[in-house]
Amino acid sequence: MTTPEGIAPPERSLAHAVGASWMSAPYPALVADSTGGVVQTNAAAAALFPGAVTGAWIDDTLPPWLADAHRGLARHRGDAPVGAPARPVRGRHDGLSLEAHPTVGTDGDVVWWLVDDTDRSLAERALHHEQRRTAFLADASTRLLASLNVERCMETTVRLAAEHLADAALLVTPAHGRRHPVASCAGGDVVRHTARVDPTEVTGLAEALQGFPPVPSRWIDPASLPAWAVPSGFDGTAGSVVVTPLPGHGVPAGALILLRRGDRAAFDAAEEVFAGLFAARAGAALSAARLYTEQADITATLMADLLPPPLRNLHGVEFAGGYRASQDAERVGGDFYDVHPGADPSRESLVALGDVCGKGLDAAVLTGKIRNTLHALLPMCDDHERVLRLLNGALLTSRHARYATLVLASVVRRGGRVRLRLTSAGHPPPLIVRHSGAVEEADTAGTLVGALPQVRARTFHTELAPGETCLLYTDGITEARGGPLGDAMFGEDRLRAALTGCAGMPAEAVVDHVLMLASDWIDTNRHDDMALVAITAPNSAHLTAVDGSTPGRYTT
Numbered sequence: 001m002t003t004p005e006g007i008a009p010p011e012r013s014l015a016h017a018v019g020a021s022w023m024s025a026p027y028p029a030l031v032a033d034s035t036g037g038v039v040q041t042n043a044a045a046a047a048l049f050p051g052a053v054t055g056a057w058i059d060d061t062l063p064p065w066l067a068d069a070h071r072g073l074a075r076h077r078g079d080a081p082v083g084a085p086a087r088p089v090r091g092r093h094d095g096l097s098l099e100a101h102p103t104v105g106t107d108g109d110v111v112w113w114l115v116d117d118t119d120r121s122l123a124e125r126a127l128h129h130e131q132r133r134t135a136f137l138a139d140a141s142t143r144l145l146a147s148l149n150v151e152r153c154m155e156t157t158v159r160l161a162a163e164h165l166a167d168a169a170l171l172v173t174p175a176h177g178r179r180h181p182v183a184s185c186a187g188g189d190v191v192r193h194t195a196r197v198d199p200t201e202v203t204g205l206a207e208a209l210q211g212f213p214p215v216p217s218r219w220i221d222p223a224s225l226p227a228w229a230v231p232s233g234f235d236g237t238a239g240s241v242v243v244t245p246l247p248g249h250g251v252p253a254g255a256l257i258l259l260r261r262g263d264r265a266a267f268d269a270a271e272e273v274f275a276g277l278f279a280a281r282a283g284a285a286l287s288a289a290r291l292y293t294e295q296a297d298i299t300a301t302l303m304a305d306l307l308p309p310p311l312r313n314l315h316g317v318e319f320a321g322g323y324r325a326s327q328d329a330e331r332v333g334g335d336f337y338d339v340h341p342g343a344d345p346s347r348e349s350l351v352a353l354g355d356v357c358g359k360g361l362d363a364a365v366l367t368g369k370i371r372n373t374l375h376a377l378l379p380m381c382d383d384h385e386r387v388l389r390l391l392n393g394a395l396l397t398s399r400h401a402r403y404a405t406l407v408l409a410s411v412v413r414r415g416g417r418v419r420l421r422l423t424s425a426g427h428p429p430p431l432i433v434r435h436s437g438a439v440e441e442a443d444t445a446g447t448l449v450g451a452l453p454q455v456r457a458r459t460f461h462t463e464l465a466p467g468e469t470c471l472l473y474t475d476g477i478t479e480a481r482g483g484p485l486g487d488a489m490f491g492e493d494r495l496r497a498a499l500t501g502c503a504g505m506p507a508e509a510v511v512d513h514v515l516m517l518a519s520d521w522i523d524t525n526r527h528d529d530m531a532l533v534a535i536t537a538p539n540s541a542h543l544t545a546v547d548g549s550t551p552g553r554y555t556t
C-alpha cells in the first residue's frame with residue numbers, strides 16, 4: 001500500500017509492498033537491501049542462485065556483474081524516483097544470458113527481476129554474424145568484379161580468402177597444357193606462378209577442378225599435403241584444410257584451397273558452406289575475366305586485319321594514309337583504304353578508298369568483305385568498271401543490306417611522272433594539287449555499290465609531275481562540323497585552301513596537315529569516320545639534313 005505521493009510507508013519494506021504474488025512468478029526475482037544482504041527470493045531465483053537465501057550476502061551468492069550493479073544502485077538511490085525502474089543490466093550465469101531489471105524502494109531495498117534472454121542474444125549474435133558475412137560477400141563481389149584482368153582477379157581472390165576465411169589460401173586454375181596457373185597468399189604476400197602440379201595429391205582437388213561438390217574438410221589430412229600446396233609464407237603447421245570448387249560459366253574456373261593453422265579451431269560445417277559461397281562469387285568473376293580476355297584476343301586478331309594498313313613508298317611513288325574512327329573508343333569503322341602493289345615497277349598499283357554506310361563493328365565487318373573482294377579482283381584491275389560491277393554483285397548477295405561509296409586509283413610511274421587512272425563510285429572525286437598550288441578536281445563520277453542492280457562509272461586519266469599530289473578522301477573530312485559555333489562544316493573550300501599550301505610537300509606531310517586541320521576544326525564534337533590517302537610524285541631533288549638540326553643540302 002503506497003501513499004498518494006507514491007512513497008511507501010516507512011514501516012513497510014519493499015518486499016512487503018510488492019505482495020506475495022511475485023513469489024510464484026515464472027521469472028527469477030529477488031530482493032536485496034542497501035547493505036548487500038539478500039532479503040527474499042522467489043522459487044525461480046532460488047533455483048537459479050541456490051545460495052541466495054535470506055540473510056546471505058550478494059557477493060557470495062550472485063554473479064559479480066549483478067552484485068556490482070546492486071551496489072551502484074545503493075550508492076545512487078537518491079538520484080531516481082522511488083518505485084521507478086532503473087536501467088537494466090546484462091550478464092551471463094551458468095551459460096545463460098540474463099537481463100536484470102531493478103526497482104528501488106525508499107528503504108534502499110532493490111527488487112531484481114531477471115529475464116532469460118539467451119535465445120534472443122544468440123539470435124542477435126547470429127544476425128550480426130550473418131550481416132558481417134553478407135557485407136563481406138558484397139564487398140568481395142565488388143572487388144572481384146573491379147577488374148577483368150585474369151591475373152588480378154586471381155590475386156584478389158587469394159588475398160580476400162587469406163584475410164577473412166583462413167590463414168592461407170591457394171588458387172589452382174585449369175591447366176594450360178601441362179601446367180596450372182597458381183596464385184597463393186599467406187601473411188599478406190601474394191605469389192602468382194605457373195607450375196606442374198598433380199591435383200590427385202590433394203584430396204578432393206582433382207574433383208573440384210572438374211566442378212564436383214567439395215569433400216568435407218574432416219576427410220582431408222593436413223599432414224598429407226604436398227609442398228606445392230602450402231604457400232611459402234605460411235607460418236606454422238596446417239591443422240585444417242578446405243578444398244572447394246570455383247564454378248564458372250559452363251566450365252569450372254578453378255579450385256580454392258584454404259589452410260588454417262593447427263593452433264586454431266578447425267573449419268566447421270558452416271565455415272565450409274560460407275567458403276563455397278565466396279568461391280562461387282570468385283569463380284563467376286574469374287570466369288568473366290577469362291571470357292573477356294579470350295574475346296579481347298579474338299577481337300585483336302580480327303582488328304589486325306580490319307585496320308587500315310601502314311603505307312610506304314612503292315615503285316618510286318609516295319603513298320601515305322590517315323584514319324580516324326568516329327568514336328575515340330573504337331579502332332575501326334566504316335571508312336577504309338588499301339594499297340595493292342603492282343608485281344613489278346612496270347605494273348600498276350591499285351589504291352582503294354571507301355566509305356561504308358553505318359558506323360562501328362557492323363560497318364567494319366562489311367568493310368572487311370569489300371577489302372577481301374577487291375583483293376580477289378586484282379587480276380581485273382586494269383578495268384575499273386568491271387571491278388565495280390563484280391563488287392556490286394557480291395554486295396547485293398550479301399546478308400548485309402548496306403551500300404558503300406568507293407574510289408579506285410591505278411598508279412604507275414613512267415619516267416619522272418606518275419600516271420593515274422581514277423574512278424569514283426558515288427564517292428567525292430579526288431583532288432589534285434599541282435606544283436603551282438592550284439587544286440583540281442578529278443573528272444570522275446559513278447553510282448555507289450551495293451544498292452542498285454547496275455553500276456556505272458567514268459574513269460579519269462591524269463599525270464602527276466614531281467612534287468604534285470592526288471588526295472583521296474572520305475566525306476568525314478568535308479562534313480566534319482565544328483568551328484567557332486560548333487555547327488559549321490569543314491567543307492570543300494577549306495579543304496582546297498588547306499591543299500593549296502601543300503604543293504611540293506611529301507605525301508605523309510599532306511595527310512598530317514589535313515588531318516590536323518580537320519581535328520582542330522571539330523575539337524570535341526561528334527564526327528563521322530575520316531580516311532584519306534595521298535599519292536605523290538616525289539621531287540627529283542629534295543633537301544636532306546646531316547644530323548637533323550644543321551642545314552641540309554639538295555641531292556638527286
